[in-house]
Amino acid sequence: MGLLLFSRRRFVNILTIGLLLGIVPAGVNAQGSATSSQLKIGIIGSGNIGSTLGEFWVKAGHQVLFSSRNPENLKPLVEKAGPRARAGTVSEAIAFGDVILIAVPYGSMAQISKDYAKDLVGKIVIDTGNAVLARDGEIGKEAREKGVGLTTQRLLPGARVVRAFNTLGVNRLRSNANRPQGRIGIPMAGDDQEALKVASMLVRDAGFDPAVLGGLDRSRLFEQTNPLYGQEISAQEMIERAKAIK
Numbered sequence: 001m002g003l004l005l006f007s008r009r010r011f012v013n014i015l016t017i018g019l020l021l022g023i024v025p026a027g028v029n030a031q032g033s034a035t036s037s038q039l040k041i042g043i044i045g046s047g048n049i050g051s052t053l054g055e056f057w058v059k060a061g062h063q064v065l066f067s068s069r070n071p072e073n074l075k076p077l078v079e080k081a082g083p084r085a086r087a088g089t090v091s092e093a094i095a096f097g098d099v100i101l102i103a104v105p106y107g108s109m110a111q112i113s114k115d116y117a118k119d120l121v122g123k124i125v126i127d128t129g130n131a132v133l134a135r136d137g138e139i140g141k142e143a144r145e146k147g148v149g150l151t152t153q154r155l156l157p158g159a160r161v162v163r164a165f166n167t168l169g170v171n172r173l174r175s176n177a178n179r180p181q182g183r184i185g186i187p188m189a190g191d192d193q194e195a196l197k198v199a200s201m202l203v204r205d206a207g208f209d210p211a212v213l214g215g216l217d218r219s220r221l222f223e224q225t226n227p228l229y230g231q232e233i234s235a236q237e238m239i240e241r242a243k244a245i246k
Contacts, residue, residue, distance in 0.1 A: 037061070037201065038061050038062055038063065039057075039062045039063070039098045039099055039198070039202070040062070040063045040064075040065070040096055040097050040098045040099075041054070041057055041062055041063065041064045041065070041097050041098070041099050041100075041101060041202075042064075042065050042067065042092075042093030042094055042095075042096045042097025042099070042100045042101070043064060043065065043066050043067060043093060043097075043100075043101045043103065044067055044090050044093055044094075044100060044101065044102045044103070044104060044112065045067075045101075045102060045103035045104035045108075046066040046067060046068055046074055046077060046087075046103075047103065047104075048169075048170035049103040049128055049165065049170055049173070050066065050101060050103035050128075051066065051077050051081075052170050052173055052174060053101060053103070053128075053165060053173075053206055054066055054077075054081060054085065054101075055080070055081045055085075056177060056205065056206040056207060057202065057205055057206065058081045058082050058084045058085050059082070060205035060206070061084070061205075062084065062202075062205070063084045063085075063086075064081065064084060064085045064086075065085075065086050065087065065088050065092060065093045065096045065097065066078065066081075066085065066086070066087050066088075066093070067087070067088055067089055067090045067092065067093035068087065068089070068090075069089070069090075071087040071088050071089060072087075074087035075087065090115075090116065091116070091119070094116060094119045094120060094123065095119070097123065098124070098198075099123070099124045099125075099126065099198060099199070099202065100120065100123050100124065100125045100126070101125075101126045101128065101165075102125060102126065102127050102128065102129065102152075103128045103129070103165075104129065105129070105132070105135060105136065106129040106130060106131045106132065106135075106136045106139065106140055106143060106148065107135055107136035107137050107139060107140055109129065109139055109151075109152060109155055110139045110155065112155070112156075113155035113156060117155065117156050117157065117158075117159075120156050120158070120159040121157070121158035121159060122158060122159070122160070123159055123160065124159075124160045124162065124192075124195040124198055124199065125152075125156060125159040125160060125161050125162070126162050126163075126164055126165065126199055126202070127148070127149070127152045127161055127162070127163050127164075127166075128164065128165040128166045129148060129152070129166060130148065130166050130223065130224050131143035131144045131148055131151075131223070131224070132224075139151070139155075147216070147217060147219060147220045147223070148163065148166075148219060148220075148223055149161065149163040149189055149190075149216035149217070149219035149220070150216050150217060150219075152216075153191070153216055160190070160192040160194075160195035161190060161191070161192075161195075161216060162188060162189070162190035162192070162195050162196055162199040163188060163189045163190065163216065163219040163222075164186055164187070164188040164189075164199055164203060164210075165186060165203075165206075166222070166223070167186070167187060167222050167228070167229050167230050167231065168230065168232075172232070176207075176208070176232060177206060177207030177208065178207035179207075182234065183207065183208055183209045183234070183235075184208060184209070184232050184233060184234060184235075185208065185209050185210070185211035185231075185233060185234050185235030185236070185237070185238040185239075186203045186206075186208045186209070186210060186211060186235075187211045187213055187219075187221065187222040187228050187231075187238055187242075188200065188203065188210055188211060188212050188213065189212070189213050189214055189215060189216050189217075189218045189219035189221075189222075190212075190215065190216060191215045191216050196212055200212065208235075209234065209235035210235060211235035211236075211238035211239050211242075212239075213228075213238070213239065213242045214242075218242070221242055221245055227241065227245060228241060228242065
């Protein structure tokens with residue numbers, strides 16, 4: 001019975017991702033209903049960026065589990081976000097999520113790797129971190145030298161890493177989401193095309209347009225101090241500017 005229940009749950013998760021990517025398994029009737037695009041999102045790091053994006057996604061119809069070492073401290077956030085939100089530990093967020101958002105100071109990534117890398121294998125992981133040399137120690141230095149995206153992929157082997165949501169602070173995220181004068185682009189990069197499609201859908205659901213710039217090596221274009229960091233421009237303009245940069 002337990003194996004049957006596991007198989008059914010796994011099938012539902014696979015079907016949900018497949019529907020998002022336009023892939024419908026043979027014999028399955030895709031009904032185009034709103035529920036076909038709902039995801040379970042686990043958030044590691046429920047500070048300004050994690051909580052803001054989580055709230056956006058709850059409003060868009062997704063289920064979100066905010067995590068903390070002390071989940072009881074997240075009760076006000078969960079109540080604010082709404083009935084599709086809940087709180088738990090990091091392990092619970094990883095087990096819960098079809099997609100995992102990591103929104104922590106980059107110096108914490110080495111510990112996340114040590115504690116959870118095996119659990120994140122096969123997961124779509126959206127990495128929002130920035131390497132700050134004065135704060136993040138040796139891992140921050142490596143990320144600045146090699147690129148944050150490639151460093152995160154090294155730390156989380158087997159995870160389907162997408163870089164996104166690292167270029168705007170919380171106030172600019174909130175003020176620009178679904179802005180009436182035209183959506184701005186969120187630069188993105190990743191080596192897994194299916195993960196990029198799912199993450200692009202979540203960018204749209206947060207109120208922005210995805211600007212996919214290439215593989216993880218191209219994420220350097222929108223890291224701190226680099227040309228596309230902090231830009232409030234359309235996705236198309238973001239893509240055109242990236243093409244002009246060698």
